Amino acid sequence: MNPAEEDIAHATDGEIGLVSPQDFRFPNPFEFESGQSIPEFTLRYESYGRLNAARDNVVLVAHALTGDHHCAGVHSLHDRKPGWWNSLIGPGKPIDTNRFFVLCANCIGGCQGSTGPKSINPATGQPYNLSFPFVTIRDMVRTQKILLDSLEISSLYAVIGGSMGGMQVLQWAIEYPEFVRRIIPMATTWRQNAMAIAFDEVGRQAIMQDPEWDQGNYEEDQGPNVGLAIARMMAHITYLSDQSMDRKFGRKRPEGKGKRYSFDIEFEVESYLRYQAQSFINRFDANTYLYFTRALGYFDLAAAYGSLDEAFKSIQCKALSIGFTSDWLFPPEQNREIVLAMLRQGVEASYTELGLDLGHDSFLIDSEELFSLVRNFLDN
Amino acid sequence: MNPAEEDIAHATDGEIGLVSPQDFRFPNPFEFESGQSIPEFTLRYESYGRLNAARDNVVLVAHALTGDHHCAGVHSLHDRKPGWWNSLIGPGKPIDTNRFFVLCANCIGGCQGSTGPKSINPATGQPYNLSFPFVTIRDMVRTQKILLDSLEISSLYAVIGGSMGGMQVLQWAIEYPEFVRRIIPMATTWRQNAMAIAFDEVGRQAIMQDPEWDQGNYEEDQGPNVGLAIARMMAHITYLSDQSMDRKFGRKRPEGKGKRYSFDIEFEVESYLRYQAQSFINRFDANTYLYFTRALGYFDLAAAYGSLDEAFKSIQCKALSIGFTSDWLFPPEQNREIVLAMLRQGVEASYTELGLDLGHDSFLIDSEELFSLVRNFLDN
Numbered sequence: 001m002n003p004a005e006e007d008i009a010h011a012t013d014g015e016i017g018l019v020s021p022q023d024f025r026f027p028n029p030f031e032f033e034s035g036q037s038i039p040e041f042t043l044r045y046e047s048y049g050r051l052n053a054a055r056d057n058v059v060l061v062a063h064a065l066t067g068d069h070h071c072a073g074v075h076s077l078h079d080r081k082p083g084w085w086n087s088l089i090g091p092g093k094p095i096d097t098n099r100f101f102v103l104c105a106n107c108i109g110g111c112q113g114s115t116g117p118k119s120i121n122p123a124t125g126q127p128y129n130l131s132f133p134f135v136t137i138r139d140m141v142r143t144q145k146i147l148l149d150s151l152e153i154s155s156l157y158a159v160i161g162g163s164m165g166g167m168q169v170l171q172w173a174i175e176y177p178e179f180v181r182r183i184i185p186m187a188t189t190w191r192q193n194a195m196a197i198a199f200d201e202v203g204r205q206a207i208m209q210d211p212e213w214d215q216g217n218y219e220e221d222q223g224p225n226v227g228l229a230i231a232r233m234m235a236h237i238t239y240l241s242d243q244s245m246d247r248k249f250g251r252k253r254p255e256g257k258g259k260r261y262s263f264d265i266e267f268e269v270e271s272y273l274r275y276q277a278q279s280f281i282n283r284f285d286a287n288t289y290l291y292f293t294r295a296l297g298y299f300d301l302a303a304a305y306g307s308l309d310e311a312f313k314s315i316q317c318k319a320l321s322i323g324f325t326s327d328w329l330f331p332p333e334q335n336r337e338i339v340l341a342m343l344r345q346g347v348e349a350s351y352t353e354l355g356l357d358l359g360h361d362s363f364l365i366d367s368e369e370l371f372s373l374v375r376n377f378l379d380n
Numbered sequence: 381m382n383p384a385e386e387d388i389a390h391a392t393d394g395e396i397g398l399v400s401p402q403d404f405r406f407p408n409p410f411e412f413e414s415g416q417s418i419p420e421f422t423l424r425y426e427s428y429g430r431l432n433a434a435r436d437n438v439v440l441v442a443h444a445l446t447g448d449h450h451c452a453g454v455h456s457l458h459d460r461k462p463g464w465w466n467s468l469i470g471p472g473k474p475i476d477t478n479r480f481f482v483l484c485a486n487c488i489g490g491c492q493g494s495t496g497p498k499s500i501n502p503a504t505g506q507p508y509n510l511s512f513p514f515v516t517i518r519d520m521v522r523t524q525k526i527l528l529d530s531l532e533i534s535s536l537y538a539v540i541g542g543s544m545g546g547m548q549v550l551q552w553a554i555e556y557p558e559f560v561r562r563i564i565p566m567a568t569t570w571r572q573n574a575m576a577i578a579f580d581e582v583g584r585q586a587i588m589q590d591p592e593w594d595q596g597n598y599e600e601d602q603g604p605n606v607g608l609a610i611a612r613m614m615a616h617i618t619y620l621s622d623q624s625m626d627r628k629f630g631r632k633r634p635e636g637k638g639k640r641y642s643f644d645i646e647f648e649v650e651s652y653l654r655y656q657a658q659s660f661i662n663r664f665d666a667n668t669y670l671y672f673t674r675a676l677g678y679f680d681l682a683a684a685y686g687s688l689d690e691a692f693k694s695i696q697c698k699a700l701s702i703g704f705t706s707d708w709l710f711p712p713e714q715n716r717e718i719v720l721a722m723l724r725q726g727v728e729a730s731y732t733e734l735g736l737d738l739g740h741d742s743f744l745i746d747s748e749e750l751f752s753l754v755r756n757f758l759d760n
Contacts, residue, residue: 034641134641194625194649195617201650202613204643206586209606226589233582234614237575242711245574251680260678261414261514263584263670267677269574270581290643297647298640300631328708331622 016048016090016097019073019083021113024105024147036133039122043147044113045069045105048089049097055154059095059378060144061085061104062161062168065292066232066284068112071104072097087366094375100157107168108143109135109292111285118220118285130216135291137164137299141171145179158182158378162363163330164292167299170338174301177316184377186322186363189334190308190341191300196329199238200293203231207286216287228286229277236276241326241359245269308341315342319349320377322370324362326355396470396477399453399463401426401493404485404527416513419502423527424493425449425485428469429477435534439475439758440524441465441484442541442548445672446612446664448492451484452477467746474755480537487548488523489515489672491665498600498665510596515671517544517679521551525559538562538758542743543710544672547679550718554681557696564757566702566743569714570688570721571680576709579618580673583611587666596667608666609657616656621706621739625649688721695722699729700757702750704742706735 024043031037046069051057061071063084072089074082089095089102106114109132117132148156159172159180166188173183189196207213210227218224249269265271305311319342323335332353342349354369356362363370404423411417426449431437441451443464452469454462469475469482486494489512497512528536539552539560546568553563569576587593590607598604629649645651685691699722703715712733722729734749736742743750
C-alpha cells in the first residue's frame, strides 16, 4: 500500500481521529470596531483535511456563543467526546475532509486559547479583564481573515455556522464578498430581538451581581461560578424546546431520589440543568460570556448598513439559510427574512426549514436531513 | 335619594373605589397535603359587592404566582394603581359587583398578609422560614374553603383565575364539585411541563445560591434581593411574547443614555427588566417565591387522580377555558387538553383561544374580547 492508499484507507473509516489545536499569533496591533485596540492577539484554531495547491478548498466553521475551535476529532484517545460538530465533519461526511480543508478558530474575546479578557495584556503584565475591548461579530470575522491571510488561503469555498456562528457567516459574506463563495447560516438572525437581548441581560446580571465577579478581576481558577451557573441554566433552556424537554425529561423524578417536598432536586430536568451548569463553569470564562453576549446584542445588520437589503447588496456568494421550526430563540422567520432580503438583492439564496424539534440547538444534532442539505449544497 | 339609590348612583360610575383588606383567622391546626401542620392560619382577603340573602352570588378570584388578594379598587386615594384585575371587576364590569360578591384571598404560604414562611410560628415565636410546610394548589383551595365556610357562603357562582390561579380554579371544581357552579381557568395547565419546571428551578437556584438567603433565615427587611431580582427578570420574560417585546422595546436605546460599548444599560428592554425586578423585590418575599414555584411544579392532576379524565370525573360545574395563542409558558394546547378531558367526562365545557399577543400575561390585559367572554359566561 502506498501512502496515498493508506490515506484513503484511513479516510474511509469516517473519523478524523487525533487532532491538535494550533496557535496563530498576530504580532501587530488590532483595532476593534469600538475603536479600542490591543497590541497583538492569538487565535487558537484547528484544521482537518488538506489545503489544495490553489489554497481554495477551505471550509470555515464559525462557532456559537459557548462553542470553540474544537469542532471535530479528539485531542486524546481518552477523550469521551469528539469536537462539537464531529458528525458533520470528517472523511466522507457532509463536510468531507477528503475534499475540503476545514478550519475553525476560537473567536477573539474567547476563553479557549484565543486572546480574550483573561489573557495577559503585554502592556501591564496583568489580565485584561474588563479593559479588554468590546467585541463585535465583525471583529471576530476580521481577526479570522487575518489568520486565513497568514495561511495564504486564496478564498473560502464555504463558511458555515449556527447561532452566533451564523452571524459570523453573514458578516463574512458582507465584509469579504470576493473571498467567500458559499455560506450556510443556520438557526441565526440578522439582529437579536428584544427577547433574546433580555435573556442575555439576565445572564449578565447573574454574573455581574455575583460578589465573586469583582468587576471582572477574579483569579483565573476562581470567579462568579454561581452567577455563571445561573446564566447557563437559563440560557440552556432557551436552546431547547418544550417538546424535546417533555420527551427527554417530562415530569420524571430522579431514580431512587424521588423524595417529595424539598427544595433539593425533585425532577430529572432540575438535575440535568445543574449538571449542565457545573460542566459549563468548569470550561467557560464568565467575562467572555459577558463580551460574547454583548456581541450578540450589538449585531444588527440593518442598523449597521442602513437596511438589511443594503447590507446584502455586495454579496456575491451563494447562500443556503437553514431555520428550525422549534427554534424560539432565533425563530424560523428571522432566518427566512435573511433569504428574502438576499433574493431582493439578486443573491442566489435559498431557505430551508427543518422540522427537528430540539429547539435552537437543532443545528447541533445528528440529522440525516440536515447532513444531506449541507452535503448537497457543498457538492453543487 | 335613599341609600339604595345612592349605591346605584355610585355603582354606575363603574369603579369600586376605596377598599380595605380583611383578615380571617382560623384558630385551629391545619394539615397540609404534605402531612405537615401549622397550629393556626390567617388569610388576608378583599371583597367587592354584596353577598345576597342566599349567600350564593359569590365569584371567587384566584391569584397567580406573584399576585395577591388586592385585585380591584384602591387602598388609598393616593394609590397610583388599582388592584391587578380592576378592569374586569366592578359595577357594570364583566365581573359585575352590582350583581356578584367578589372575593379574593392571598394564598396560604403567601407574603401579603396571609400566613406564610415569614409569619411567626406561635410555637417558637420565630418566623417559620423553611420550617413552613410545603404548599400545594390543593392546600390553597382547602384554606380558601375554610374562609368561605366561615362567611357561611353556600356555594360559588363562579371561580376564575389565570396561571397559578387557573390551577386553583381546576382544583376547586374537582375538590368541591357540589359547591362550584362555573369555572373560568385561563392561561393555565393541568400539569407543568419540563420547560416550566426548569425555569422555576433556575429562579429558585438564583435565590438559594444568594448568600443573603441564608437557608431562608434572612431578616424581613433584608434577604436575597439579588437572587430574587434575577429570578424575577427571567420569569418576567417568560410571561411575555417575543412579538410584544419587539413592539414595546425592539432594539430601542434609552433616550440620552445610548452610550455604546458598556455593560450598563444599552437597550430599553434591559432598563425595563431592572425596573421590574426592583419593584418586585420591594413587594415580594423570596421564601414565598420558593414555596409557590414548588406548588406549581407539584401540580399534576393526572398523577394526583390517576388520569386527567379521572380527575374531572366528579366535576358538576360548567367550564370555560381560555388559552392565549402567544402564551408559550402554558401554551394553548395545554388549556385545550383540559377541555377535551372534561368533554370526555360529560362536563359542559368549552374552549376559547384568544389571539392576544402579550404572551402568558395576556389574561391580565384590557381586552374587550376577553371581557365579553367572561361577561357572557357569567350571564349565561
